[in-house]
Every structure is written in C-alpha cells, then in structure tokens.
Amino acid sequence: MLTKRLAATVVAAGALAGCSALPLSEGDDAVRTLGEARGLALPPADAATARVPDEIDHDAAVRIALGRNPELMAALASIGFGAADVYEAARIANPMIDVARLDSDASGRLETFGIVFAFTDLLTLGARRNLAAADFTALQHDVAMHAMQTAIDARHAWFDYAAALELEALQAQVSETGIVSAELAARFRSAGNLTPRELAEQQAVAAALRVDAIGAARRAAEARADFADALGISSGGSWQLSGTLQQPPRELPALEPLLDAARTWRLDLAAARLRADAQAERVGIENWSRWLGGLSIGGEVEREPDGTRLKGPSLSIGLPVFDTGRGRVARQQAALIQAGAAVQRVELDIENGLRRAHARLAAAYEQSQTQRDFLLPARARATSEAAAQYNFMLIGVFELLEVKQREIAGWQDYVASIRAYWQAHVELAAAAGHVLDVPQTSPLSIPGARAQPMAPHSGHDMPTHHEDNDDPNARHDMPEHHDHGAEQ
Numbered sequence: 458m459l460t461k462r463l464a465a466t467v468v469a470a471g472a473l474a475g476c477s478a479l480p481l482s483e484g485d486d487a488v489r490t491l492g493e494a495r496g497l498a499l500p501p502a503d504a505a506t507a508r509v510p511d512e513i514d515h516d517a518a519v520r521i522a523l524g525r526n527p528e529l530m531a532a533l534a535s536i537g538f539g540a541a542d543v544y545e546a547a548r549i550a551n552p553m554i555d556v557a558r559l560d561s562d563a564s565g566r567l568e569t570f571g572i573v574f575a576f577t578d579l580l581t582l583g584a585r586r587n588l589a590a591a592d593f594t595a596l597q598h599d600v601a602m603h604a605m606q607t608a609i610d611a612r613h614a615w616f617d618y619a620a621a622l623e624l625e626a627l628q629a630q631v632s633e634t635g636i637v638s639a640e641l642a643a644r645f646r647s648a649g650n651l652t653p654r655e656l657a658e659q660q661a662v663a664a665a666l667r668v669d670a671i672g673a674a675r676r677a678a679e680a681r682a683d684f685a686d687a688l689g690i691s692s693g694g695s696w697q698l699s700g701t702l703q704q705p706p707r708e709l710p711a712l713e714p715l716l717d718a719a720r721t722w723r724l725d726l727a728a729a730r731l732r733a734d735a736q737a738e739r740v741g742i743e744n745w746s747r748w749l750g751g752l753s754i755g756g757e758v759e760r761e762p763d764g765t766r767l768k769g770p771s772l773s774i775g776l777p778v779f780d781t782g783r784g785r786v787a788r789q790q791a792a793l794i795q796a797g798a799a800v801q802r803v804e805l806d807i808e809n810g811l812r813r814a815h816a817r818l819a820a821a822y823e824q825s826q827t828q829r830d831f832l833l834p835a836r837a838r839a840t841s842e843a844a845a846q847y848n849f850m851l852i853g854v855f856e857l858l859e860v861k862q863r864e865i866a867g868w869q870d871y872v873a874s875i876r877a878y879w880q881a882h883v884e885l886a887a888a889a890g891h892v893l894d895v896p897q898t899s900p901l902s903i904p905g906a907r908a909q910p911m912a913p914h915s916g917h918d919m920p921t922h923h924e925d926n927d928d929p930n931a932r933h934d935m936p937e938h939h940d941h942g943a944e945q
Contacts, residue, residue, distance in 0.1 A: 546589030747782025751775030
C-alpha cells in the first residue's frame, strides 16, 4: 500500500510539473515593470523595425537605443534561459524503464519489467524550484539593469556627439583666422614689410591650426560612429542631431537624497542581494540533501517460464560511504562568501560612484559658470578693444587675429566644460539607478557657429580671404571671414 502511495505521489508531481508553462512572458513583463519604476519605458517589440527619425534629440536617442541596441536585444533574449531553468527546476527526472528477456535451454523464457523513479528529485523539488525562481528574479534585475545602462550610454553618446560638432565648428573658425593671417603675411612679405622668418612663422601657425581642424573633424566623425553604435543604427544614415547642447542649470542636484534613493533603486544591488540570499539557501539544502545519495523507488514485474507472475516494489539507495558531500558543501559555502562580497562591492560602488559623479558635476558646473560669466565676456572685450586699437593703427593685424583666436579658444573650453557637465549628469543618473530628467535650460548659442539642426561633417575646402586694398599699411576693420568653398 505504501509503495502505491509513493508511486501515486511521484506520478501526480510529474503530472503537475508537466502542466506548468514556460514563464517567459512573466520575465519580460517583470523587466518592463522594473524599468518603468525607474523612469525607463521599454518600447514595443516592433521598435527594432521602426524607421529612424531624421532628427534625434537625447530623449529620442534613448527610445531608439532601447528598441535597436543589439547587446540589449541579446540581454533580453537571456530571459529565455532563465525561464527554461525555472521550467526544468519544477520537474523531476523522467522515470527509467527496465526490460529483460532471458532464454534458458532447460526451463524456457524469463521476462522482467521494471520502472524506477528518482525519488531524491521529488524530495528536493520544492527547494530547487524556489532557488530557480530566485535566480530568475535576479536575472530579470540584471536585464533591466542592462536596459538602464543602454539608455545611459545613448544619452552619454548624444552629448558627446553634440559637443564634438560644436568643437569642430569652432576649430574651423580658428583655422580660418590662421589662413587669413598667412595670406596677409604673404602680401606683407611681397610689399617688403615682413621678413622671410616672420612669413614662415605665420604659415606654420596656419598649418598647425588646419591640422587641429582636421583632428576636430575626425573626432566628430568618430563621435557620430560611437553614437550610432550606442543606438544600434548605421552612422551612414541621413539622420542628424536635433537641438544643441544646453546651458547647465543654476542648481546642482543634492547628493544625500541620491545616496538614499540608490540603495533602493539600484538594480544590480537588488540582484546581488537576491543571489546572496539564494546562495545561503543552497548551503542549507546541500547540508541535508548530501545524505540522501541516489534514492530511487519503483516496481518490478517478473514472469517465470511456467507462467507464474512475480511483482513487487523496488528501492535503490546510494550509501554516502566514500563521498559524504563535504566537498559540495564547502564549494557552496565559498560561493556564499563570494556572493556576500559581491553585495559589499556594489554597495561601495554606489556610494563612491555617486560621490565621484557628483564631484565631477560640481567641478564642471563651476568651470562652465566661471567661463560663461567671466572668461568669455573678458575675451569678447579683449577682441573688441583689439579691433579698436587696430583701426587706430596701434596694433597690427596679426596681433588682432591672435586675440580673436584666443576668444574662440575660450568658447572651445566652455563647450568642453558643458560636455563634461552633462556627461557627469548622465553618470550621476547611472550611479543613482534612476533616469534623471535633463533640465530644460537655455540652449548654447555660439557667435558665428553653424545653424541648427546640426548636420554631420561633410568635409571642407580650404577657405580663402579677399582683400580689397593691396596696400598692407592701409587701415582695416576685422578681416572678413568667407564661407568654406567661396570663389576666389
């Protein structure tokens, strides 16, 4: 009677396990919920085939990356592995059937039939199912964290590309002033007002500035490719950035609230804690299950040559004599120590990462404010005063152009500070574990910069400079800067 009950229990457990579904959709929904709770909206599944817009701002960049980034698509697919683990953990091993047919010259044929169930699997079924569910939950947090990082990378790349385009335009302006200076030097030399060494120095400066402009164009092209990689689109498309860099806001986000929130919102910390808890449970399960050995139950039917049938239960027990499972327990205990260390590492990363990003944000903010409120106005006044002195023939045109170059260099430093600010703002969001909205502030406006929206770099011809008066000693206003490709 006991054997029948055990067999019925095994069969019922197998039948219930066989009816359970693969929890794939539950995992996808959980990832979406985790992201939405942290300000991250995952797009629908057909977003990967949607048309890339012609203009991309930083919010659109996040949406495109969440729908197209190949690494994120691979991470989302890993939900299937976790779902499969949960499905398999809710099952016991398939029963084994033994069939034997023996012939004897003396007594005839002997037939046996037996079926065996792994009873150890049934005893540990609940524990294995709970562990698999905990691992699946941790995996969902990992995938949601990957989605969060994808959004962070997309926004980071947007700011980097936007700044690279601004710096490219500014370096082109500096290069134009060098070319103007070299052309004027050649005319002054023809008139006998410059020595060969002075002409060579002006030409060298112009060439060096042109090299810098080529480097800025290269960096803009690389930033475009990096931005396209982050989004999962081709850099050769016709899309362009929408809008421009914004001025940093007047107030910095407070650090302490972010530290408190990160301990709740950081998905990698939640995943590490889940894995540590699951590992502690594994140690306990290994401690008691190691004594079970291989425990199997079943039944056997035997038909004798004279037609007599013999039937009865069977039991197989693996005796823990030579291997008591201490090695497995020690392995699980070591894994528990590692899991606890992983939690501590993430906790340290949260605090140190937030403090580091906040310090970078504060420094970039101070730099940008000092440049905007003091350096740039002073550079503009210096250029204005130099132009006035030039008009009164107190300084030469070359000194005037040098002052203008320093003014443009000040704008380059300002753009770099703004880029550093927004990149630190993105890093602060990543450290906090929550998408931080980009504050709406006034856009960056650079005198003489190209019009918006910003288009990809397409190469430039060497600019030229016209001079209406061939007399190098005549008075001039600020030399005119013609557009690239102007006719000579």
